[in-house]
Amino acid sequence: MARVIVVTSGKGGVGKTTTSAAIAMGLAKRGHKTAVIDFDVGLRNLDLIMGCERRVVYDFVNVINEEATLNQALIRDKNCNLLYILPASQTRDKDALTQEGVGRVLEELKKDFKYIVCDSPAGIEKGAHLAMYFADDAFVVTNPEVSSVRDSDRMLGLLSSKSRRAEQSEEPINEYLLLTRYAPERVKLGEMLSVDDVQDILSLHLLGVIPESKSVLNASNSGTPVILDEKSDAGQAYADIVARYLGEDVPHRFIDDKKGFFRNLFGGK
Amino acid sequence: MSLLDYFKISKVSSASLAKERLQILVAHERSSKNQPSYLPQLQKELLAVIQKYVNVSQDAISVSFEQDDDQETLELNIVLPDHQAKAV
Numbered sequence: 001m002a003r004v005i006v007v008t009s010g011k012g013g014v015g016k017t018t019t020s021a022a023i024a025m026g027l028a029k030r031g032h033k034t035a036v037i038d039f040d041v042g043l044r045n046l047d048l049i050m051g052c053e054r055r056v057v058y059d060f061v062n063v064i065n066e067e068a069t070l071n072q073a074l075i076r077d078k079n080c081n082l083l084y085i086l087p088a089s090q091t092r093d094k095d096a097l098t099q100e101g102v103g104r105v106l107e108e109l110k111k112d113f114k115y116i117v118c119d120s121p122a123g124i125e126k127g128a129h130l131a132m133y134f135a136d137d138a139f140v141v142t143n144p145e146v147s148s149v150r151d152s153d154r155m156l157g158l159l160s161s162k163s164r165r166a167e168q169s170e171e172p173i174n175e176y177l178l179l180t181r182y183a184p185e186r187v188k189l190g191e192m193l194s195v196d197d198v199q200d201i202l203s204l205h206l207l208g209v210i211p212e213s214k215s216v217l218n219a220s221n222s223g224t225p226v227i228l229d230e231k232s233d234a235g236q237a238y239a240d241i242v243a244r245y246l247g248e249d250v251p252h253r254f255i256d257d258k259k260g261f262f263r264n265l266f267g268g269k
Numbered sequence: 270m271s272l273l274d275y276f277k278i279s280k281v282s283s284a285s286l287a288k289e290r291l292q293i294l295v296a297h298e299r300s301s302k303n304q305p306s307y308l309p310q311l312q313k314e315l316l317a318v319i320q321k322y323v324n325v326s327q328d329a330i331s332v333s334f335e336q337d338d339d340q341e342t343l344e345l346n347i348v349l350p351d352h353q354a355k356a357v
Contacts, residue, residue, distance in 0.1 A: 150295065
């Protein structure tokens with residue numbers, strides 16, 4: 001049975017698209033046929049992060065309006081042949097998405113794909129609403145920072161009241177916390193909310209912590225999902241998250257400051 | 270982080286301040302989230318009616334709404350002035 005995953009946060013700039021690209025690639029690399037959809041109509045960026053920006057011909061809105069078929073619009077990833085990208089339209093606005101249209105496209109994708117990853121835009125407007133409306137699982141991407149935590153809590157409220165599962169009184173959406181841009185050394189100094197602090201507030205199942213990492217910018221510069229950078233801490237953290245989501249018992253990493261006392265003492269970076 | 274930093278006088282960490290502020294805010298926002306939208310208007314009108322008969326101030330009245338699985342409770346709380354409530 002296909003699963004629809006929404007990657008959401010409320011707040012912008014916390015790592016939704018980076019996360020969508022990484023977990024979609026991770027799931028596909030593990031042998032599951034996966035589609036990743038950009039819901040940010042008018043401000044598409046998933047194509048850029050996935051490195052397929054020059055291969056976009058048709059988009060999500062074209063498919064909804066039946067100006068193109070799903071197969072014409074889906075772009076096969078250059079690194080993994082089980083991964084497909086459905087880009088957002090760059091010239092339309094969010095009103096081009098309709099609940100009926102999105103539902104129809106997702107139903108069609110479900111016939112052929114195991115996982116459908118919906119990359120939500122920031123905010124709580126139409127694009128964000130439709131990205132989460134049909135979800136089975138929600139990855140709530142949060143930074144250890146007050147405005148992000150507050151917005152995540154707001155999204156959790158919407159997931160439990162304004163989604164299809166909520167409206168039809170079905171089993172609720174499985175909600176998972178992904179804490180990104182985490183800096184253990186700053187947590188240690190009392191300058192940043194810890195994993196435990198954020199979990200105390202949001203009471204969510206922690207799927208993983210992504211450390212603040214140079215590899216994320218390097219990956220987006222080159223248009224390769226960071227999970228393919230297997231040597232990087234962020235890449236490994238995303239691989240762990242994919243494994244945990246698939247039910248494997250992987251111990252958490254990147255939560256504690258790995259630098260020793262002496263390196264801190266002498267200002268090691 | 271250098272050697273000198275270890276000798277600095279430690280202040281309340283900004284992270285614990287952040288957590289405290291968030292806990293209060295999130296609790297407040299969660300409680301008001303499920304309230305019906307007519308609640309503020311209801312509170313205003315009730316206050317107007319009560320003030321016709323009793324001299325109470327704005328903050329002497331509170332309206333709260335609670336939702337359980339199978340019932341909704343609307344609680345109205347009015348604090349009357351200390352001395353005998355007099356008609357106005």
